[in-house]
Amino acid sequence: MQLRLGDLVDSLGGELHGDRQAAVDGLAPLETAGPGQLSFLSNPRYQPQLAASRAGCVIVGPAMREPALARGAAIVADDPYLYFARATRWWKARSAPVDAGPHIHPSAVVDPGAEVDPTARIGPLCVVERGARIGAGTVLKSRVTVSEGCSIGARCLLHPGVVIGADGFGFAPHQGAWEKIEQLGAVRIGDDVEIGANTCIDRGALADTVIEDGVKLDNLIQVGHNVRIGRHTAIAGNAGIAGSATIGAHCTIGGSAGILGHLTIADHVHVSSFSLVTRSISKPGHYTGIFPLDDNASWEKNAASLKQLHVLRERVRALEKNR
Amino acid sequence: MQLRLGDLVDSLGGELHGDRQAAVDGLAPLETAGPGQLSFLSNPRYQPQLAASRAGCVIVGPAMREPALARGAAIVADDPYLYFARATRWWKARSAPVDAGPHIHPSAVVDPGAEVDPTARIGPLCVVERGARIGAGTVLKSRVTVSEGCSIGARCLLHPGVVIGADGFGFAPHQGAWEKIEQLGAVRIGDDVEIGANTCIDRGALADTVIEDGVKLDNLIQVGHNVRIGRHTAIAGNAGIAGSATIGAHCTIGGSAGILGHLTIADHVHVSSFSLVTRSISKPGHYTGIFPLDDNASWEKNAASLKQLHVLRERVRALEKNR
Amino acid sequence: MQLRLGDLVDSLGGELHGDRQAAVDGLAPLETAGPGQLSFLSNPRYQPQLAASRAGCVIVGPAMREPALARGAAIVADDPYLYFARATRWWKARSAPVDAGPHIHPSAVVDPGAEVDPTARIGPLCVVERGARIGAGTVLKSRVTVSEGCSIGARCLLHPGVVIGADGFGFAPHQGAWEKIEQLGAVRIGDDVEIGANTCIDRGALADTVIEDGVKLDNLIQVGHNVRIGRHTAIAGNAGIAGSATIGAHCTIGGSAGILGHLTIADHVHVSSFSLVTRSISKPGHYTGIFPLDDNASWEKNAASLKQLHVLRERVRALEKNR
Numbered sequence: 019m020q021l022r023l024g025d026l027v028d029s030l031g032g033e034l035h036g037d038r039q040a041a042v043d044g045l046a047p048l049e050t051a052g053p054g055q056l057s058f059l060s061n062p063r064y065q066p067q068l069a070a071s072r073a074g075c076v077i078v079g080p081a082m083r084e085p086a087l088a089r090g091a092a093i094v095a096d097d098p099y100l101y102f103a104r105a106t107r108w109w110k111a112r113s114a115p116v117d118a119g120p121h122i123h124p125s126a127v128v129d130p131g132a133e134v135d136p137t138a139r140i141g142p143l144c145v146v147e148r149g150a151r152i153g154a155g156t157v158l159k160s161r162v163t164v165s166e167g168c169s170i171g172a173r174c175l176l177h178p179g180v181v182i183g184a185d186g187f188g189f190a191p192h193q194g195a196w197e198k199i200e201q202l203g204a205v206r207i208g209d210d211v212e213i214g215a216n217t218c219i220d221r222g223a224l225a226d227t228v229i230e231d232g233v234k235l236d237n238l239i240q241v242g243h244n245v246r247i248g249r250h251t252a253i254a255g256n257a258g259i260a261g262s263a264t265i266g267a268h269c270t271i272g273g274s275a276g277i278l279g280h281l282t283i284a285d286h287v288h289v290s291s292f293s294l295v296t297r298s299i300s301k302p303g304h305y306t307g308i309f310p311l312d313d314n315a316s317w318e319k320n321a322a323s324l325k326q327l328h329v330l331r332e333r334v335r336a337l338e339k340n341r
Numbered sequence: 342m343q344l345r346l347g348d349l350v351d352s353l354g355g356e357l358h359g360d361r362q363a364a365v366d367g368l369a370p371l372e373t374a375g376p377g378q379l380s381f382l383s384n385p386r387y388q389p390q391l392a393a394s395r396a397g398c399v400i401v402g403p404a405m406r407e408p409a410l411a412r413g414a415a416i417v418a419d420d421p422y423l424y425f426a427r428a429t430r431w432w433k434a435r436s437a438p439v440d441a442g443p444h445i446h447p448s449a450v451v452d453p454g455a456e457v458d459p460t461a462r463i464g465p466l467c468v469v470e471r472g473a474r475i476g477a478g479t480v481l482k483s484r485v486t487v488s489e490g491c492s493i494g495a496r497c498l499l500h501p502g503v504v505i506g507a508d509g510f511g512f513a514p515h516q517g518a519w520e521k522i523e524q525l526g527a528v529r530i531g532d533d534v535e536i537g538a539n540t541c542i543d544r545g546a547l548a549d550t551v552i553e554d555g556v557k558l559d560n561l562i563q564v565g566h567n568v569r570i571g572r573h574t575a576i577a578g579n580a581g582i583a584g585s586a587t588i589g590a591h592c593t594i595g596g597s598a599g600i601l602g603h604l605t606i607a608d609h610v611h612v613s614s615f616s617l618v619t620r621s622i623s624k625p626g627h628y629t630g631i632f633p634l635d636d637n638a639s640w641e642k643n644a645a646s647l648k649q650l651h652v653l654r655e656r657v658r659a660l661e662k663n664r
Numbered sequence: 665m666q667l668r669l670g671d672l673v674d675s676l677g678g679e680l681h682g683d684r685q686a687a688v689d690g691l692a693p694l695e696t697a698g699p700g701q702l703s704f705l706s707n708p709r710y711q712p713q714l715a716a717s718r719a720g721c722v723i724v725g726p727a728m729r730e731p732a733l734a735r736g737a738a739i740v741a742d743d744p745y746l747y748f749a750r751a752t753r754w755w756k757a758r759s760a761p762v763d764a765g766p767h768i769h770p771s772a773v774v775d776p777g778a779e780v781d782p783t784a785r786i787g788p789l790c791v792v793e794r795g796a797r798i799g800a801g802t803v804l805k806s807r808v809t810v811s812e813g814c815s816i817g818a819r820c821l822l823h824p825g826v827v828i829g830a831d832g833f834g835f836a837p838h839q840g841a842w843e844k845i846e847q848l849g850a851v852r853i854g855d856d857v858e859i860g861a862n863t864c865i866d867r868g869a870l871a872d873t874v875i876e877d878g879v880k881l882d883n884l885i886q887v888g889h890n891v892r893i894g895r896h897t898a899i900a901g902n903a904g905i906a907g908s909a910t911i912g913a914h915c916t917i918g919g920s921a922g923i924l925g926h927l928t929i930a931d932h933v934h935v936s937s938f939s940l941v942t943r944s945i946s947k948p949g950h951y952t953g954i955f956p957l958d959d960n961a962s963w964e965k966n967a968a969s970l971k972q973l974h975v976l977r978e979r980v981r982a983l984e985k986n987r
Contacts, residue, residue, distance in 0.1 A: 045848060046870050103836035106846035106869075125773050127448050127465040127483070142773040142791050143807075145465050145483040145501070159830070160773070160791040160809045161466075163483045163501040177830040178791070178809040179862065184482070184500040184538035187559040187577065190426035194591060195555050195573050198535070200429035202368060212844070215830035215864040216502065216884075218538040218560040218578075223429075224369050232841050236833040237864040238539075238886045238904075240561045240578035240596070250841050254833065255864075255886035256904040256922075258561075258579040258596045260614070268840060273886070273904045274922050274940075276579075276597050276615055291906070292922055292940040294597075294615040294631055307634035308940055310644040311953035319651040321956040328965040330654055331976055337660050337983050450771050450788040450806070468788050468806040468824070484789075486806045486824040507805070507823040507861035510882040510900065513749035517914060518878050518896050521858070523752035525691060539825065541861040541883040541901075546752075547692050561862075563883045563901035563919070581884075581902040581919045583937070599902075599920050599938055617920075617938040617954055630957035633967040642974040653977055660983050 019043060019113045023056075023075055027093060030104050032077070036091025042074055045102075045109055059086070060099035077101050132164075135172075147183075153209065165221065171209035171231070179216035182207070186220040186227075186243025186261060199223060201243060208232070214239065214255065223261075230267070248285060342366060342436045346379075346398055350416060353427050355400070359414025365397055368425075368432060382409070383422035400424050455487075458495075470506075476532065488544065494532035494554070502539035505530070509543040509550075509566025509584060522546060524566060531555070537562065537578065546584075553590070571608065665689060665759045669702075669721055673739060676750050678723070682737025688720055691748075691755060705732070706745035723747050778810075781818075793829075799855065811867065817855035817877070825862035828853070832866040832873075832889025832907060845869060847889060854878070860885065860901065869907075876913070894931060 024038030042056045048064060051057040051073035058077035059068050068076065068085055075091040079098045086092035095101035122128055122140040131148040134140060138152045141160040146152060150164045153172035158164070162176045165183030170176070183205045189196035203222025207229045213219070214237035219227060222244045229235075229247050236255040241247070245259050248267030253259070257271050260279035265271070269283060272291030277283065281295060286302035289295055293307040312320065323330070347361030365379045371387060374380040374396035381400035382391050391399065391408055398414040402421045409415035418424035445451055445463040454471040457463060461475045468486040469475060475487065476495035485499045488506030493499070506528045512519035526545025530552040536542070537560035542550060545567045552558075552570050559578040564570070568582050571590035576582075580594050583602035588594070592606060595614030600606065604618060609625035612618055616630040635643065646653070670684030688702045694710060697703040697719035704723035705714050714722065714731055721737040725744045732738035741747035768774055768786040777794040780786060784798045787806045792798060796810045799818035804810070808822045811829030816822070829851045835842035849868025853875040859865070860883035865873060868890045875881075875893050882901040887893070891905050894913030899905070903917050906925035911917070915929060918937030923929065927941060932948035935941055939953040958966065969976070 050871060097836075097838070100836045100838050100843060103834075103838075103843045103845040106848060107844065110846040110848065123773070125448075125771075127446070143466055143484075143789055147483075159811075160793075161484060161789075161807060165482075165501070175831075178811070178827045179502060179539065179825060179864070181501045181538040181560075184560065185498075185535075187537060187557070188426075189557055189575065190420075190423045192420070192423050192426075195533075196557050196575060197423060197426045198430065199426040200433040202429060202433065210841075212831075214833060215827040215866075216539050216561075216825065216862050218502070220538075220560065225373060234833070234835055234842050236886070237827075237830065237866065238561060238862075238884060240559070242578065252833075252835065252842060254906070255888065256579065256902065260577070260596055273906055273924075274597070274920070278596075278614060290637065291924060293634055295634055296631065297634075304637040305634050306637045306640040307632040308640070308644065308942070309632045309953040309955045310648055311939055311941055311943075311951050312648055314936065314950040314952045316648070316651075317952040317954070320647060320649075321954065323650040323654045324647070324966060324970070325956055325958055325962070326654070326966075327650070327969040327973070328962075330657060331969045331972070333657050333661065334976060334979050334983070337657070337664065338979065340664060341983065341986060448771075450769070466789055466807075470806075484807060488805075488824070502825060502862065504824045504861040504883075507883065508821075508858075510860060510880070511749075512880055512898065513743075513746045515743070515746050515749075518856075519880050519898060520746060520749045521753065522749040523756040525752060525756065539862050539884075541825070543861075543883065548696060561884060565901065579902065583900070583919055597920070601919075601937060613960065616957055618957055619954065620957075627960040628957050629960045629963040630955040631963070631967065632955045633971055635971055639971070639974075643970060643972075646973040646977045647970070649977070650973070653980060656980050656984065660980070660987065663987060 021109065021112055023091070023093070026056075026105065026108060029108055030095075030101060032093040032095040032101055034091075034093050035087055036075055040074065040091065045106060046073065048073060048076070056105065058098050058102040058105075060097075060102065077105065141178075150183075165205075167204040168206070168221065169204070170207045171211065173209055174207060174211045174213070176213045177215040177217075177237070180213050181216075181218045182213075183221040184218060186223050188223050188243065188261075203227065203244065205229070208249075211235075217241070219245075220261075236273070242279065254291065344432065344435055346414070346416070349379075349428065349431060352431055353418075353424060355416040355418040355424055357414075357416050358410055359398055363397065363414065368429060369396065371396060371399070379428065381421050381425040381428075383420075383425065400428065464501075473506075489527075491528040491530075491544065493530045494534065496532055497530060497534045497536070499536045500538040500540075500560070503536050504539075504541045505536075506544040507541060509546055511546050511566065511584075526550065526567065528552070531572075534558075540564070542568075543584075559596070565602065577614065667755065667758055669737070669739070672702075672751065672754060675754055676741075676747060678739040678741040678747055680737075680739050681733055682721055686720065686737060691752060692719065694719060694722070702751065704744055704748040704751075706743075706748065723751065787824075796829075811851075813850040814852070814867065815850070816853045817857065819856050820853060821858045823859060823861040823863075823883070826859050827862075827864045828859075829867040830864060832869050834869050834889065834907075849873065849890065851875070854895075857881075863887070865891075866907075882919070888925065900937065 020041040027034045046055040048067040048071040057073035078086040123142040126144040128146040129148040132146045133151040135154040145163045147166040149167040151169040156174040168183040185201040188199035208231035217239040219241040220243045230249040232250040234252040240258045242261035244262040251269040253271040254273035256274040266285035276294040282298045288304045290306035343364040350357045369378040371390040371394040380396035401409040446465040449467040451469040452471040455469045456474040458477040464483045470489040472490040474492040479497040491506035508524040511522035531554035540562040542564040543566045553572040555573040557575040563581040565584035567585040574592040576594040577596035579597040589608035599617040605621045611627045613629035666687040673680045692701040694713040694717040703719035724732040769788040772790040774792040775794040778792045779797040781800040791809045793812040795813040797815040802820040814829035831847040834845035854877035863885040865887040866889045876895040878896040880898040886904045888907035890908040897915040899917040900919035902920040912931035922940040928944045934950045936952035
C-alpha cells in the first residue's frame with residue numbers, strides 16, 4: 019500500500035519540504051528506513067542518524083530543519099513526536115483492512131444482563147458478565163474478562179488477557195485461618211483508558227476501584243481493590259498498586275515499581291522503575307529507590323557492608339567525638 | 342434490597358444497640374456510609390471518622406462501645422473485623438442473584454477424562470484437562486486452565502486467567518543450548534484455597550507442586566515447580582516463588598516479594614513487600630530488604646556512595662587504627 | 665506403565681551397571697524414589713542422599729561411579745543432568761497417551777488468513793489472528809493469543825495465557841494527555857522457543873520485536889516493544905524487559921529482574937534475580953543489585969542510615985583531612 023505525503027500534511031498539518039506526490043509505503047526508524055519510507059527524529063540525541071538515514075522523508079522539529087533539508091524531503095512540525103504519533107494513526111486507519119466482523123464475536127460470552135454499546139467491539143473468547151457496561155467505541159481484544167457490575171467508559175482499549183473485577187484480596191484472620199471478605203464493590207473505568215495484556219484490576223471491597231479518564235496501563239500490572247488512579251496517569255509493566263492507594267493525575271510510575279496500600283500520591287509525581295513507595299507523597303517530583311547494579315563480587319562486598327551500615331555510622335560518630 | 346439488623350445479629354451474634362427492625366440497604370466505609378448503610382470500625386486509628394460518620398449502624402469492638410453508642414446504632418462484637426467479614430458474606434448470600442446457570446458452562450472445555458465434582462462450578466471458557474480433579478464446591482471463574490493430572494480440593498476459588506499446571510521452567514544446558522526436562526509431576530491444591538487472577542502455579546518436575554489447605558494467593562503470582570506452600574499462608578500480588586522453595590504455614594509474603602529456589606522458610610515468617618529472600622529462614626519473624634525511596638537527586642548521591650560502601654568501611658577502619 | 669533399563673540405554677547411551685531387564689515405573693527424586701523408580705544425582709552436594717536412596721537405579725557422572733555402584737544399579741553418563749533431561753523426554757514419549765485430538769481444537773478461533781503449519785497444534789480457546797504464522801511442530805497450549813501478523817517458528821511451545829503481539833506501550837504526551845502511537849510492527853519468534861504461562865511479548869512500534877532461536881521464557885514475563893532477545897537466552901519468571909532493549913545470546917536473567925529500555929546487553933551476561941539493569945553492559949559477567957534481606961528492625965536502622973550515606977561519606981572525608 020502507498021500513501022502520498024501531500025495527503026498526510028493535508029490531514030495532519032506540518033510544513034512539507036518535498037514532492038507532494040511522493041508516495042511512501044510505510045513508517046520506519048531512521049536507521050532502517052528506505053527511500054520509500056517515512057521516518058522521524060524527535061530526540062536530538064539521534065541527530066547523527068539523520069544525515070545517514072536513507073528515509074524518503076523525515077518528520078523533524080523546527081530546530082532540525084536545516085540538517086533535515088540538507089539530506090532530502092522533510093516535514094517540519096512543532097512537536098515531531100506528536101506528529102509521528104498522529105502519522106501512525108493516520109497510517110493505520112488507511113492501511114489496516116477494515117474490520118468487517120460482527121461487533122460481538124460469536125465466541126465471546128456476554129451475559130444478557132450486560133450493557134454493551136452498539137459501537138463497542140467484543141473480541142473472541144471474551145467474557146462480559148451480568149451488569150457490566152461497555153462504552154461507545156471501546157474495544158475488548160481477545161480473551162478479556164469484565165466481571166459482574168463493572169463499567170468501562172468510551173473509546174477504551176483492553177488488550178488480551180485483561181481481568182477487570184476479580185475479587186480484591188481481603189480476608190480477616192481467625193484462629194490461624196483466613197475468612198473471606200466478600201468484595202461487594204466494582205470497578206469503574208473512565209474514557210480513553212488503555213489497559214495492557216494480562217493486567218488485573220480488582221473490584222472494591224465496599225466502594226469501587228476507580229480508573230479515571232485517559233489512564234494508560236501497560237501489561238501485567240496488578241491494581242488492588244479500592245485503588246484510585248487519577249486522570250492521564252501512565253503506569254509501566256509489572257507494577258503493583260496495593261489496595262486503597264490513591265494515585266494523583268498526570269503521574270508516571272515506572273516498570274516493576276510498587277505502591278503500598280492506603281497511601282496518597284499527589285499529582286505530577288514520577289516514580290522510577292523498581293522503586294517502592296512506602297509512604298504518601300504530597301509533593302510533585304521524581305522519586306527513586308533502586309539498588310544500584312554492580313558486578314556480583316562488588317555487590318557482595320557492599321551488600322555485606324550495608325548490613326553493618328548503622329554500626330558504621332556509630333563508629334564515625336565515635337571518631338568525630340574523639341577528634 | 343433491604344435487610345434487617347435484627348436478622349443480622351440473629352445470624353452472626355453480636356450485641357445490637359438499636360432498633361432490631363431497622364433496615365440497611367448495603368455496607369459502606371465509615372466516611373461515605375449514609376443512614377441506610379452499615380459500616381464498621383476495627384482499626385482504632387480511624388476512630389475520628391466514627392463520630393463524623395452518617396452510617397445507620399456501626400460494627401465496633403468492646404473498646405469503642407461508648408463513642409459508638411454516643412453517635413447512634415451499633416453492633417458490639419469481640420472482633421469487629423471478623424464480624425465485618427462475616428457480614429459481607431451474609432450480605433452477599435442474601436443480595437446476590439442466585440446463580441442458576443449450569444454447573445459447567447457450555448463454553449468451557451472439560452476433558453471427558455477429568456473428574457469434576459457435581460457441586461463444583463466451571464465458568465465460561467475454562468479448560469480442564471485429562472485427569473484433572475476439581476473438588477466439591479470449588480469455583481473456577483472464567484478463563485481458568487487446570488492442566489492434565491492436577492487436582493484442586495474443596496471450596497476453592499480460582500479467579501479469571503489462573504493457570505494451574507503449566508510446565509515448570511526446567512532445562513539442561515548442552516552445547517550452548519537448552520534441552521527440555523519434561524515436567525512429569527503435577528500440582529496438588531488443598532481445600533479452601535483462593536487463587537487470584539492470572540496467577541500461575543507450575544507442575545512439578547518429578548514430584549508435585551503442593552499448595553496446602555487455606556492458602557490465599559493474590560493476582561499475578563508466579564509459583565515455580567516443586568514449591569510447597571504451607572497451610573494458611575497468604576501471598577500478595579506479583580510475588581515470585583522460585584522452584585523447590587518450601588514455605589511454612591501461617592506466613593505472609595508481601596507484594597512483589599521473591600523467594601529464591603531450594604530454600605526453606607519456617608512457619609510464621611512475614612516477608613515485607615519488594616523483599617527478596619536469598620537464604621533459608623528458620624526463625625519466625627518479620628524480614629525486610631527494601632531500598633528506601635527518596636527524591637531522585639538524593640537517591641543518586643546515596644546510590645553512588647553505596648557502590649563505594651565497602652571502601653568507606655575500610656577508610657573508617659583506618660581512621661580508627663590511627664586514632 | 666513399565667519401561668526396561670536396557671531399552672533406556674539403547675536409546676540414550678550411557679553405561680548400565682545392573683540388569684538390562686529390570687523395569688522402572690517412573691522417575692523420582694533421590695529422597696523419595698522407591699525400588700521401582702529411576703533417579704539421578706548431578707549436583708555433588710546431594711551425594712549424601714545417594715547412599716540412603718532406595719531408588720531402583722541412579723543416573724550418575726563418572727566421579728560418582730564408586731558410591732553409586734556400592735548401593736546398587738546405576739547408569740554412568742558423562743553429563744548426568746543432561747542424561748536425566750533426555751530420560752524425562754524418553755519417558756514422556758513412551759508413557760503419555762497419544763494426543764489423538766484434532767490439530768486445531770474446535771474451540772480455538774483461528775482467522776482464515778492465518779497460516780498454521782499442518783503439524784502444529786492449536787489448543788482449546790486459543791486465538792490466532794489474521795496474518796499470523798505458526799511453524800511446524802509448534803504447540804499452543806490452551807488460551808494463547810497470537811495477534812495479527814506475528815510469526816512463531818518451528819518446535820515452539822507456548823503455555824496457557826501467553827499473549828503475543830499486544831500493542832507496545834507507546835504514547836506521545838500532548839496537553840497533559842497521551843496520544844496513542846499505533847504499533848505497526850509485529851513479533852517474530854524463532855525456532856525452539858518456549859514461553860511460559862501468561863507471559864506477554866508486545867508488537868514493535870515500527871520494526872518488529874524479535875525473539876531468536878532457542879530462547880526460553882518463564883511465566884509472567886513482560887517483553888516490551890522492539891526488544892530483541894538473543895539466541896539461547898533464558899529469562900526467569902516475573903522479569904520485565906522494557907522497550908527497545910537488546911539482550912545478547914546465551915544470557916540468563918533472574919526472576920523479577922528488570923532491564924530498562926534502549927539498553928544493550930552483551931552475550932553471556934548473567935543478571936541476578938531482583939536486579940535492575942540501568943545501563944548497557946558490554947562485558948560478559950555476573951551482575952547483581954539486591955537489597956540484602958535482614959530482620960525488619962535491623963533493616964529499618966540500616967535503611968535510615970542509607971538515606972544519610974552521602975553525608976556519612978563527607979564526614980569520613982572530613983575526619984581524614986583532620987587526621
